[in-house]
Every structure is written in structure tokens, then in C-alpha cells.
Amino acid sequence: MSKPVLILSIAGVLAVGGSLLAAPAAEAAPDCAANRVCMWEDAGYSGSRYVNQKGASGTYDIDGWNGDNEISSLINRTSCKLTLYSADEPAASAFTWSVAAGRRVGNLKNLKDSKGNHANDGVQSFKLSC
Numbered sequence: 001m002s003k004p005v006l007i008l009s010i011a012g013v014l015a016v017g018g019s020l021l022a023a024p025a026a027e028a029a030p031d032c033a034a035n036r037v038c039m040w041e042d043a044g045y046s047g048s049r050y051v052n053q054k055g056a057s058g059t060y061d062i063d064g065w066n067g068d069n070e071i072s073s074l075i076n077r078t079s080c081k082l083t084l085y086s087a088d089e090p091a092a093s094a095f096t097w098s099v100a101a102g103r104r105v106g107n108l109k110n111l112k113d114s115k116g117n118h119a120n121d122g123v124q125s126f127k128l129s130c
């Protein structure tokens, strides 16, 4: 009788371990490769991924139909400083926001400029400084 009890207790431990491992996976790991800047339509790295840019210095436009004024979360997996602009042309932007290398922002409502303006649904282009 002792053998079946032992097996059941091992099964119980495995079940608990399995559920502990499953919890983080339920949040879905963000789909963004190393040395990439990724930007999503919705908060929490979800919805359409409108930007998947390799980490190289330059200024990049976000597509007017697929991304402009829609970005709500981002990951900067590059070693470059990321600057976000509120217009297609950086010089014409009323607002700019900075994201340090390696940083992620799950909700751009929490990313603010020096005057407190948040970046959510307000980004149209960006620059990488590597």
C-alpha cells in the first residue's frame, strides 16, 4: 500500500511544479529578438507588432497606416538610445521621448516627457543612436 501513496505524492509535486512554470508563460513572452526595437499596437506587448527594427543608428518612420499614433508598448533590446517623435519628421515634432538602451515600456502612458506628456498613441517616427 505504501508504493501507490508514494507515486501519488510525486504526481502531486509534479502538478504543483507544472502550474508554477505555466504561470509566467500565460503572460506570453514578448516577441522581440535580441538587437531589435519592437513596438506594439497595444499595451503589454500585444496586438499588432508594427515595428521590428534592427539596432543601427538612423531615423526611422513608422508606417502611417500601420503604426502612426497607435504604439502603446515597446522593447528596446539594442545597445542604442531610442528617441520617439510625435511627427514623421523629428524636427517637426512637438513632443519627444527617450528610452534607454535595453529598456522596455509595457504601457506608453507611463513614458512621459519633461513636461509630463505621455507617449501612448502619439509616436510617428523614431531615432536610434548607437
Ligand SMILES: [Ca+2]
Residues within 6 Å of the ligand: 061, 062, 063, 064, 068, 087, 088, 124, 125
Ligand atoms: Ca510615421
Ligand SMILES: [Ca+2]
Residues within 6 Å of the ligand: 040, 041, 042, 043, 069, 070, 071, 072, 121
Ligand atoms: Ca495603441
